[in-house]
Amino acid sequence: xxxxxxxxxxxxxxxxxxxxxxxxxxxxxxxxxxxxxxxxxxxxxxxxxxxxxxxxxxxxxxxxxxxxxxxxxxxxxxxxxxxxxxxxxxxxxxxxxxxxxxxxxxxxxxxxxxxxxxxxxxxxxxxxxxxxxxxxxxxxxxxxxxxxxxxxxxxxxxxxxxxxxxxxxxxxxxxxxxxxxxxxxxxxxxxxxxxxxxxxxxxxxxxxxxxxxxxxxxxxxxxxxxxxxxxxxxxxxxxxxxxxxxxxxxxxxxxxxxxxxxxxxxxxxxxxxxxxxxxxxxxxxxxxxxxxxxxxxxxxxxxxxxxxxxxxxxxxxxxxxxxxxxxxxxxxxxxxxxxxxxxxxxxxxxxxxxxxxxxxxxxxxxxxxxxxxxxxxxxxxxxxxxxxxxxxxxxxxxxxxxxxxxxxxxxxxxxxxxxxxxxxxxxxxxxxxxxxxxxxxxxxxxxxxxxxxxxxxxxxxxxxxxxxxxxxxxxxxxxxxxxxxxxxxxxxxxxxxxxxxxxxxxxxxxxxxxxxxxxxxxxxxxxxxxxxxxxxxxxxxxxxxxxxxxxxxxxxxxxxxxxxxxxxxxxxxxx
DNA sequence: GCCGTTTTCGGCCCGACTGTTTTCAGTCG
Numbered sequence: 291x292x293x294x295x296x297x298x299x300x301x302x303x304x305x306x307x308x309x310x311x312x313x314x315x316x317x318x319x320x321x322x323x324x325x326x327x328x329x330x331x332x333x334x335x336x337x338x339x340x341x342x343x344x345x346x347x348x349x350x351x352x353x354x355x356x357x358x359x360x361x362x363x364x365x366x367x368x369x370x371x372x373x374x375x376x377x378x379x380x381x382x383x384x385x386x387x388x389x390x391x392x393x394x395x396x397x398x399x400x401x402x403x404x405x406x407x408x409x410x411x412x413x414x415x416x417x418x419x420x421x422x423x424x425x426x427x428x429x430x431x432x433x434x435x436x437x438x439x440x441x442x443x444x445x446x447x448x449x450x451x452x453x454x455x456x457x458x459x460x461x462x463x464x465x466x467x468x469x470x471x472x473x474x475x476x477x478x479x480x481x482x483x484x485x486x487x488x489x490x491x492x493x494x495x496x497x498x499x500x501x502x503x504x505x506x507x508x509x510x511x512x513x514x515x516x517x518x519x520x521x522x523x524x525x526x527x528x529x530x531x532x533x534x535x536x537x538x539x540x541x542x543x544x545x546x547x548x549x550x551x552x553x554x555x556x557x558x559x560x561x562x563x564x565x566x567x568x569x570x571x572x573x574x575x576x577x578x579x580x581x582x583x584x585x586x587x588x589x590x591x592x593x594x595x596x597x598x599x600x601x602x603x604x605x606x607x608x609x610x611x612x613x614x615x616x617x618x619x620x621x622x623x624x625x626x627x628x629x630x631x632x633x634x635x636x637x638x639x640x641x642x643x644x645x646x647x648x649x650x651x652x653x654x655x656x657x658x659x660x661x662x663x664x665x666x667x668x669x670x671x672x673x674x675x676x677x678x679x680x681x682x683x684x685x686x687x688x689x690x691x692x693x694x695x696x697x698x699x700x701x702x703x704x705x706x707x708x709x710x711x712x713x714x715x716x717x718x719x720x721x722x723x724x725x726x727x728x729x730x731x732x733x734x735x736x737x738x739x740x741x742x743x744x745x746x747x748x749x750x751x752x753x754x755x756x757x758x759x760x761x762x763x764x765x766x767x768x769x770x771x772x773x774x775x776x777x778x779x780x781x782x783x784x785x786x787x788x789x790x791x792x793x794x795x796x797x798x799x800x801x802x803x804x805x806x807x808x809x810x811x812x813x814x815x816x817x818x819x820x821x822x823x824x825x826x827x828x829x830x831x832x833x834x835x836x837x838x839x840x841x842x843x844x845x846x847x848x849x850x851x852x853x854x855x856x857x858x859x860x861x862x863x864x865x
Numbered sequence: 866g867c868c869g870t871t872t873t874c875g876g877c878c879c880g881a882c883t884g885t886t887t888t889c890a891g892t893c894g
Contacts, residue, residue, distance in 0.1 A: 313877060317866035351867050389883090391892050426885055476894085489894090517882055532894085534881095547879090552894060559878045570879055 291333045295361055296325040298370050299354075301381050305373040307392035320349040323553065327606060332358055380406040388436040389429065397424060411437050435512075439528075446484040447529050448769055450799020450836055453478065455527065456488045459507070463533075466503060468496040470538060475548035479600045481839035483769065483802045487522075487530035491548050497535035504533045540572045542585035547571035553605035554598075561593055561609070569593075601842040620842045623835050625854045628652070630661030630706060631731060631762060631794065631822030632831070635673045636683050637664075645690065645703065647828040652701055655831065659857050661704035662687065663731050668710040668718035672735075677723040680707060684726060702857055704728040708762055713737050713744075715751025717758075724757035729864045731794070731822075733762035738775050745777040753782075753791040759864045760820055761786075763796040763803040779808065783815040790865060792852055795821045795844075797837025798830075809844020818863060820852045 303318035324347060325332065335343050336359060344355040357367050377399055383406050384395045398404040401422055402413050410433065413419055420430040456474060464472045469492055473479070476489030494500050501521045505513050514522040520534045536544040547555060548571065562569035567576050573583030574592055582588040590597045595612035599620055602608040611617055632648050634641040645662060652660045662683065665674040675683065687705040694701060708731040710718040717724065717732065724730045732752050740748065752758055764782070765774040786793055793812055796803045804812060804819065812819055821837040823830055841851060848854040852863045 314866050316877070320867075349867070353866060389892070393891055424885070424890075428884060432883095487894095515882055520881065522882090548894085550894075552878095555894095556878055563878080568879090572880090 291331050291362070292325045292328050295332060295358060296322040298361070298367060299325065302367075302370055302373060304381055304385065304392045304395075305377060308377060308396035310393075317349070317354075321354045324349040333362055336362055378405060383407040384410065386440055387433060388439070389432050390436075394424070397422060407437065407440075446486050446770075448799055449478070449481060449483055449485055449839075450833070452485045452488055452529060455525075456490065456531070459531065460490060462507065463490065463492055463500065463504070466494075466500060468494050468499045470494055471541065473545055475534075475545060476532070476550060479549045480551065480603060481601050481836075481843060483799075483805065483840065485529075487532060489532045489534070489548055491545055492533060492535045493538050493541050493544075494535050495537060500535050501533065536571070538584070539580075540583050542587070542589055543569070543573045543583040544571045546586045546589055549600050549603060551604050554603040554609070557605055557609050558593065565593065567592075599842065601839060602845065604843075618845045618847050621838060621846050621848050621851055621854055622842075623838045624656075625848050625851075626655070626657070626821060626834055626838065627856065628657045628659035628661065628853050628860070629655075629823050629825070629831055629834060630659075630704065630729065630760070630820060630853060631663050631708065631796070631824045632660060633664055633673065633708075633824070633826045634662050634683075635664070635826075636662075636675055637673050637679055641683065642686065642690075644828070645687070648825070648831065649694075649701060649703070651828045651831045655834070658700065659702045659704055659860070661706045661729060663706040663708045665735075666707050666709045666717075666719040668712070669735055674710075674718075675707065677720055680719070680723050681726065706730055708733055709758070710735050711748060711752045713740065713748065715748040717752070717755065721755070721757055724755075727757075728861075729759045730757050731760040731762045732758045733794075734766055734775065738766050738772070740775070742776040742778060745775055746781055749777060749782055750785045753785050753789050756865050758791060760792045760794055762794045762822070762824070763801050764793055765803045765805070765808070767801065767803055769800050769802065774803075779811065780815075783812060783817050786812075786817045787815055790818075790863070792818045792820050792863060795819050795837050795841050795846075795851075797821055797823045797833045797835075797840075799833060799836045802836065802840045804840075804844070806840050806843035809841055809846055813844060813846055813850050818852050819846065819850055822853075 299318045299322035303315040306315040306318065328347065341355045341359060344350055344358055345352065361367050377396065379395060379399050384390055402418055404410050404413055414430050414433045419425050419433065420427045456478060460472045463469055471493040473491045475491045477485050478488050492500050497519050501516060505516055505521050505523055509525050510523045511526050512524040514524065522530060522532045524530050534548055559569045562574060567574050573580040574589050582592045587597045596615055596617040598608050598612050598617065634644040648660055665672045667674045667676045684705045687703050691703055706727050706729045709724065711732050711734045712718055749761065753761065767774040793804060795809060809819065821834065821841055823833045825831045852860055
């Protein structure tokens with residue numbers, strides 16, 4: 291219900307902007323935003339405390355509350371229906387076209403009757419747009435290009451695909467003699483799981499030289515814009531990169547500003563105003579005097595709060611917590627002491643070889659332990675092991691550990707597995723075999739489309755198995771390809787807490803499962819988590835940083851993540 | 866339309882760039 295209402299309020303904001311109404315649109319946007327992140331359903335809130343309680347929701351006043359009630363009762367909002375009727379355009383489609391906002395969409399409808407993407411494309415192709423007042427030849431071409439891009443891509447890219455490429459560009463920029471500092475910014479720096487476009491920030495006293503280099507880099511297929519301090523390009527891989535160049539004295543304020551999120555910044559600027567300051571990318575000002583700007587830390591300090599880590603800057607309560615000086619002490623990559631989800635392809639005969647490779651990587655990472663967790667027999671196609679093979683592996687690992695001890699290597703290898711949770715919640719391998727392992731991961735790998743109740747029961751049954759310590763990639767999603775499984779997460783959390791079952795944060799950039807929001811829920815519920823890479827080759831052990839980033843976005847601290855602990859302490863978390 | 870230990874009325878975050886304009890509106894982040 292919250293999401294539906296939020297969408298309606300957002301659309302109403304657009305319609306009001308279209309008509310040139312002042313300030314109301316922001317009020318609707320604010321309401322939409324607050325509904326979106328509200329943890330309790332508005333229907334429940336209304337049932338509990340009526341209109342009065344609805345008005346307690348931030349951004350919801352008398353008028354909004356009345357509209358919410360109207361929607362709850364009739365599934366319609368008259369005012370919204372009226373606005374839609376007046377301008378019957380497909381907002382979703384048209385707002386997705388880069389360069390079109392409410393005003394232009396309004397004009398296109400009023401003059402040419404354009405309602406959707408298809409009609410827009412036809413009009414642009416037939417050169418009907420260039421002659422409209424406020425439009426021109428360039429706008430028409432940009433519309434066509436934007437439509438083309440929309441068709442080709444859904445507009446967002448995986449963090450795991452973008453980050454390595456941006457790192458290369460950043461290294462190139464850092465090599466320029468005109469460049470003093472390079473930093474990522476935007477959602478990339480906040481480590482969101484998907485990125486719309488990448489933001490790079492450069493400190494230089496010769497911005498033009500940097501901009502010129504940037505737009506001429508190999509791989510640039512389109513220059514969206516280019517000015518003295520900023521430029522925006524498209525790379526041949528299909529994603530956009532924005533570059534901003536600023537002077538050194540504004541580094542902190544610029545980094546803060548360009549890191550966002552927009553919502554976080556809006557609240558921050560309001561706090562600045564309350565204190566009699568003005569905050570912009572050029573600094574924190576009192577009148578015309580700059581009182582902070584060189585570092586982010588001093589800006590947050592002057593605003594009377596803790597420094598806020600980039601991953602937290604989503605206006606999800608982090609500012610209030612920072613003011614109260616109670617910011618979480620987020621985990622970091624260096625806190626990770628081991629990776630317990632590694633596949634060795636044991637039944638191919640290459641197990642020993644792979645385990646040695648994992649050990650090599652683990653040493654580089656400074657780990658204290660690793661855990662081998664091959665699939666079990668249901669997933670024969672994915673090198674699933676049966677009881678006998680599992681016991682062979684157990685013996686091998688025991689022997690290997692002794693060898694490591696002799697050469698005085700502190701690293702310890704744990705022997706586990708990733709058992710398959712069958713449709714009825716039972717395991718695909720005997721409990722007798724599982725009991726002999728150091729730990730057991732269990733995961734759902736089949737019948738992912740089960741209905742909500744059954745799936746909830748299925749996972750709960752697995753968690754109640756005294757041999758199961760960890761549930762791997764709980765939601766089973768593959769980003770941009772496979773939907774999440776449906777189950778009652780609150781119930782799962784309750785049973786996880788009760789049984790001491792650990793939930794995995796799968797670090798693969800294609801999974802990131804649990805995601806940031808669910809990590810935070812698990813933390814709140816007091817459920818322990820583990821960050822694993824699910825590596826199938828040694829290079830993938832480096833993906834740990836993606837898991838850590840999502841854990842940080844979920845406010846996770848060392849105490850929430852079991853593989854931040856020494857082996858001795860880790861063992862206590864296993865059943 | 867919302868909000869308030871400066872206010873129940875009068876404010877609402879801020880700036881860059883583009884493309885259209887002859888000084889600025891619209892869009893974006």
